[in-house]
Amino acid sequence: MINRYQMMKSLRDRLNELFRLCGTEGERIQVAPAPALIRLVEKLIRDQALCSYLEGLDAQAEQAVQSMKERQLDEWNNQQNEERLAQLERELEQERAGLRKAEETLSQERRQGAEREDQYRRERLSAIQDLIALRDKLLLRRNWLEEEAPQEENAHKLAESQLRETARCLSNLGVEILEAGGAFDGSYQTVVETRPAEAPDQADQIAETFRPGYRFQGEILRPQEVILFTAA
Numbered sequence: 001m002i003n004r005y006q007m008m009k010s011l012r013d014r015l016n017e018l019f020r021l022c023g024t025e026g027e028r029i030q031v032a033p034a035p036a037l038i039r040l041v042e043k044l045i046r047d048q049a050l051c052s053y054l055e056g057l058d059a060q061a062e063q064a065v066q067s068m069k070e071r072q073l074d075e076w077n078n079q080q081n082e083e084r085l086a087q088l089e090r091e092l093e094q095e096r097a098g099l100r101k102a103e104e105t106l107s108q109e110r111r112q113g114a115e116r117e118d119q120y121r122r123e124r125l126s127a128i129q130d131l132i133a134l135r136d137k138l139l140l141r142r143n144w145l146e147e148e149a150p151q152e153e154n155a156h157k158l159a160e161s162q163l164r165e166t167a168r169c170l171s172n173l174g175v176e177i178l179e180a181g182g183a184f185d186g187s188y189q190t191v192v193e194t195r196p197a198e199a200p201d202q203a204d205q206i207a208e209t210f211r212p213g214y215r216f217q218g219e220i221l222r223p224q225e226v227i228l229f230t231a232a
Helices: 002-021 034-046 048-148 151-172
Strands: 176-177 187-198 207-212 212-214 219-222 225-232
Touching: 002 219, 048 151, 048 176, 048 219, 187 207
Parallel strands: 187 225
Antiparallel strands: 176 212, 207 225, 212 219
């Protein structure tokens, strides 16, 4: 008889737990081995069908409780996963925002660097143009001294020294002075005057550099102006 009592108590406890898991609060029924209840149970246990039914109910209640626990565990896992995914999304968005900010900063630094480089190049080109103009004047002075005052040795030495110094400054700035002889090259030379060749092999050869050219970072600042031998 005690086993039947325990079975009913177990059934009650399982049903109460099932109601709790489902979110339904019910009034707790006290099951105690009172004499009246004992007599009732003794009477009911004679009915084997009823006992079998109670056992079935207890098994179903146990299965329902287990299923509800598993369901709540799945819901809890899903909730945890959703919260974790939401947290990861927030962290990812923060990283994206940080990356965008870093890219903007890098882009700004690149623009500023390009602007500084462009400003530096303009300033350097301005200095180069000034040196080229000065060298042109020194070349004219040297040519005048050679024609009009060949006896002024000190003046010749000073002019040559100044030409070497300006050439050195231009070279330090990355400028190539174009004063080549030999065969004519139209990529960096231009003809300002021609002269009849004295021999067949002189045709299309440079007779003289009228004015030197200059190249800076692959760009021709001024072509080399030449006097060219032509076939007679």
